Amino acid sequence: MKKILLLIIIIIAVSCKNKAKKTSNKEAVQEVKRDNFPDELGKVFTKHGAIDAWRKAQVLSFNKGDEVHTVDLQTRKTVINHPKYSLGFDGNEVWLDETEEGSFKGDKNFYYNLFFYFYAMPFVLADDGITYSKAADLVFKGVNYPGYKISYDADKGSSPDDNYIIYYNPETYKMEWLAYTVTFNSKKPSNTYNLIKYDTWENVNGLLLPKEIQWYQKDEKGNLTEAEGTPLEFTLPLLSQGKLAASFFEKPNN
Template sequence: MKTTHTFLTLFLVLSFVACKEANKKETNTDVQMEIPETTYHIPDAWIQKRVEAANKKLNSTEAGKVLWSAMEAHGGLEKWFSNGYFSLRFNYQPLNGKGIRDSYQTIDTWSNKARHNSVTDPESVFGWDGNEAWIKAKDSTSFEYDTAFWALTPLYFSGQPFVLDGEGVNLELLPDQEFKGTLQKVIKATYDAGVGSAPDDYYILYVNSETNLLDAFKYIVSYPEYFPNGGHAPEKITVIQGTTNVDGIVLATGFKTYWSTDDKDGLGEYITKIDVTDMSFSPTVPENFFSKPAGAEVLNK
């Protein structure tokens, strides 16, 4: 069993204690506070089947081969899944000071479920259980942003290139391009209609031709709640600011995001700084960890 980072352990304990305390108040009886024995675990056979399917699919096209080589350079898709649940603190800081989003989170990388908790108040939580977005917070100031949209957004930064392995993802090989003095293999990822909450999104990955590591990626936001009449925000480009190895997976420790331009390197105005810390993997989480807790509000009714 791999070592779980102190943050995740503390988070699970605090969440469980808070739940137990709530039950105690409701029933007015003493309850022994202990971590439940039942855990949520994904079988190794399931992981192997998914990795084999991705390997076969990706290596059947030139664009897929580039993506697979990037996955291998970042530690491998099998390692990504078999490490377990991915935890991190993702601190998204627009330079204009508006829309700062800073939370601890744990993500089910197999089925794209997520649970976030406030950096300042561990009892304020929100998440996505695979079907519903939910929130349980002290008041409206706990999370002053669209938590339904944000529940999985950090995964599509910190989980690159692994998050593009699934069904409904279409890859296109674009011409090689120089970026910051290094030749990049470039692939574009789009989605089938109906895939995810924003199927019109796309990502353009810059894969370093020397290391096969991801150096940067372009993307758009087309979330229908933001653009009910269609369309999307202007294209942005996010540049990785450093990496670290966590249980065999190479992960970004930060990003800088710019408006995308047609100039050299495509870097326009620098608009957002992102710090990624407290990264760890855990092989299990408590049963129903990603489900809405008692008293939570469902957001996408």
């Protein structure tokens, strides 16, 4: 039901936008964004539907189990709705609203955008404040996957010391793997990487977004061994150029 209501809201927003008065040429001029990502990553973004198409989108929504994640892509305001709780980021603070105390397990500040980053790959790796450096190939089952390391400026986000490494297929340029560190609690850089296999994708309004991701185990030498647990599936994706009101992301008044 919440997904249907979201779709209705977006349709209305798009309709209102189309009826709005035309702006002057001066108002219509947009700031030119200068990209600094490597050419190879540009090819990855193009393979997944083009970075320009991603930047035109306003709202992204997807389901993870019983959770409905909705994100304003321009402001990164977020709401996660679950039958027993809701949490989100309203642009200023992260909030939590539970039907009964203790329904949500975890740290809301760490969790609210965690799966957005995993789901919005590879496009979130073109955000502002990123430094790119070539990484050693990832080798798995005799295949070499080229990679780029992503690090962040000190003023970006709550965990600027987090690092990612994206690995892609050298022939198709489709994203295949993601390595990432977790520094939210320690607030210190880490060289311990977790590995996710991006194996199943689906077309969502022209963009290739993940349908299923799989964590992998490593041995004491850091080599990939086997899949860990069951794959995580994302369902009911929605990507729109319609804008949601700021109140959508505010904590409910009970």
